[in-house]
Every structure is written in C-alpha cells, then in structure tokens.
Amino acid sequence: MEIKGAVALVTGGAQGLGFAIASHLSGLGATVVVADRNAEALAGLPEHLDPKQVDVTRPEEVKAAVAEIIARHGRLDILINNAGVIFSEPFVNIMNPDAMMHDYGRYRDSLIANLDSVFIVTSAVVEQMVRRRIKGAIVSISSISAQGNEGQTAYSAAKAGVNAMTVTWSKELGRWGIRCNAVAPGFVDTPSTRGALNESVLKHVQSSTPLRRLGKAREVAQAVAALIENDFMNGVVLNVNGGLTI
Amino acid sequence: MNKRLAAILAEVFGLRESQIHPDLTKADVGTWDSLKQMDLVMSLEREYDIALEIPDILRMVSVAGIIQMLKDKGVTLEVERAGLGN
Numbered sequence: 001m002e003i004k005g006a007v008a009l010v011t012g013g014a015q016g017l018g019f020a021i022a023s024h025l026s027g028l029g030a031t032v033v034v035a036d037r038n039a040e041a042l043a044g045l046p047e048h049l050d051p052k053q054v055d056v057t058r059p060e061e062v063k064a065a066v067a068e069i070i071a072r073h074g075r076l077d078i079l080i081n082n083a084g085v086i087f088s089e090p091f092v093n094i095m096n097p098d099a100m101m102h103d104y105g106r107y108r109d110s111l112i113a114n115l116d117s118v119f120i121v122t123s124a125v126v127e128q129m130v131r132r133r134i135k136g137a138i139v140s141i142s143s144i145s146a147q148g149n150e151g152q153t154a155y156s157a158a159k160a161g162v163n164a165m166t167v168t169w170s171k172e173l174g175r176w177g178i179r180c181n182a183v184a185p186g187f188v189d190t191p192s193t194r195g196a197l198n199e200s201v202l203k204h205v206q207s208s209t210p211l212r213r214l215g216k217a218r219e220v221a222q223a224v225a226a227l228i229e230n231d232f233m234n235g236v237v238l239n240v241n242g243g244l245t246i
Numbered sequence: 247m248n249k250r251l252a253a254i255l256a257e258v259f260g261l262r263e264s265q266i267h268p269d270l271t272k273a274d275v276g277t278w279d280s281l282k283q284m285d286l287v288m289s290l291e292r293e294y295d296i297a298l299e300i301p302d303i304l305r306m307v308s309v310a311g312i313i314q315m316l317k318d319k320g321v322t323l324e325v326e327r328a329g330l331g332n
Contacts, residue, residue: 131300172281175281175285175288176288
C-alpha cells in the first residue's frame with residue numbers, strides 16, 4: 001500500500017511511541033488522525049496531525065469516532081493499534097502476605113487496556129473497511145513481553161493475545177484484501193518505558209541486548225511503515241528488539 | 247446450470263459440480279458459512295469482473311439467488327447442454 005495519500009488512524013498517538021509512528025506516517029504523506037484519551041496531549045499536537053479524543057476501551061465511543069473520521073476524511077485505509085499501558089506486577093508478592101497474589105482487578109484492567117482495546121478499535125475499523133471494500137492495512141503494537149516476561153502476567157498475556165488476534169485476522173480478512181500485522185518492540189526509549197522500569201533494570205536490559213542499547217521510537221515507526229507498504233506481508237509479528245530475547 | 251458458475255460454487259464449498267443446482271440453498275450446504283461466503287464473493291468478482299456490495303452479498307443465500315444477482319449485474323450465464331440428442 002502506498003502510504004502517501006492514505007488516511008491513517010493511530011491510537012494512543014499523542015505521545016511517545018504512538019506520536020513517533022503518527023509523525024513518521026505523516027512525513028511519508030499520509031493524513032493521520034491521532035486518537036488519544038489525553039486531551040492535554042492532543043492539544044499540543046502539531047497542526048499536521050488531526051486530533052481525536054477517544055477512550056479506546058469504550059466500543060460505542062470508538063464506533064462514533066471512526067464514523068466521524070470517515071465523514072471528515074472520506075475513508076480510512078490504515079489502523080495502528082498503539083494505545084496501551086505498560087503494567088508490571090509479580091504473580092506472587094511474598095513481601096505482602098495479606099495480599100500475596102496478583103490482584104485480579106488490575107489483571108482485568110490491564111487486559112482491557114492492552115487487549116480488549118485492540119479488539120474494539122479493529123472491530124469498528126474493519127466493519128467500515130469491509131462495507132466500503134477498502135483493502136486496508138492494520139498494524140498492532142505488540143511487545144517482546146508477549147514471549148512471557150517475569151513480573152508482567154497481565155501485560156504479557158495481553159500482548160500474546162494481540163499476536164494471536166493478528167494472525168487470526170490475517171487469515172480471516174486476507175480474502176477481503178485487508179492485511180493484519182504486528183510489531184513487537186523490545187525496550188524502546190520512551191517516557192512510558194522509563195516510567196515503568198527503574199535505572200538499574202534499564203541498564204540490565206541494555207547490557208542484555210546484543211546491540212547494547214535501547215531502541216528508538218523512530219525505528220519502531222520504520223517497521224510499522226514497512227508492514228504497511230509491503231502488500232505481501234500478512235500475519236507477521238515483526239520483532240524490533242536489537243536481538244534481545246527474554 | 248452454467249458450468250463456470252457450477253465450478254466456482256463446487257470449489258468454494260467443496261462439492262462436486264453435479265451437486266450444484268439452482269434449488270440448492272445455504273441451509274443445504276454445511277460448509278456455506280460466512281467465511282465461505284466471503285470466498286465466494288471474491289471468486290465471483292474475479293471471474294466476472296464485477297463489484298459486489300453488501301446488499302448483493304446478503305442476497306446470495308441460494309444458487310438461484312446468486313444466478314439472479316449475477317444477471318442483475320449484467321452477467322450472461324449461458325446454460326451448456328450435455329448434447330443435442332434426438
């Protein structure tokens with residue numbers, strides 16, 4: 001698919017990795033709508049990015065937003081499922097004998113934010129693509145944690161779910177010419193990564209990575225663009241992690 | 247029954263061409279689910295160079311319905327006869 005001239009929706013695109021992806025696609029000539037629940041961050045977006053406030057965990061809100069985007073731009077060719085929240089909690093916390101096990105409420109919250117949201121947004125977008133017979137491209141942001149990462153039961157499960165949905169949808173939607181792929185970043189230097197991991201963990205991650213550094217948001221955006229542009233890539237989970245395995 | 251159409255339907259639903267006839271409906275074919283419906287749409291669009299919209303797709307719940315839909319799209323379906331005979 002040619003990115004130039006296409007209309008793209010990037011969820012969670014007002015900051016960090018999502019903003020890098022939105023900016024990269026815009027730089028390649030796409031009209032980019034940035035969906036985010038953070039009104040303040042949306043207000044600070046540059047003019048070439050079209051802001052849309054939406055909570056991607058609310059199906060009716062998302063449906064209305066997608067309809068509005070199509071009404072405004074005439075079509076929607078590309079969806080980037082980037083919105084999510086890094087979440088860490090050990091399955092067993094021996095230091096807290098009164099509530100030793102991973103909290104179920106927080107487990108559910110993480111799955112809603114990182115997995116249900118992908119289902120909700122993709123469902124709304126694909127319905128419009130099918131009805132309009134648009135041969136679209138969907139790229140979901142997964143994570144190296146999908147392989148299973150200690151201290152991240154919920155987040156790892158959610159991202160593994162994203163990978164499974166990506167492959168499933170690639171098989172179901174390929175007949176419509178709609179392609180579904182995912183990018184699984186390793187540890188990328190963004191505010192959310194730095195907020196989730198302390199300095200010693202970051203140092204350990206860098207020393208464990210064959211390239212001996214964190215990834216750059218731009219490098220993830222380049223992988224996203226490659227998956228959009230290559231019309232024979234479908235059902236791929238592309239690792240962008242500097243060679244790190246966990 | 248048009249041979250080209252019968253061949254498409256047989257391939258999509260995993261049937262023999264001899265099993266395809268106008269009275270056949272979605273209810274008669276166990277493999278005729280929504281995914282196969284999508285495969286059928288793609289096959290018909292490719293074969294007859296037509297574009298099907300959602301209302302067209304919803305009409306395709308029997309072979310007779312498919313034939314009528316194709317005719318409405320301007321597709322000519324000639325019925326090949328086995329032989330002239332006497």
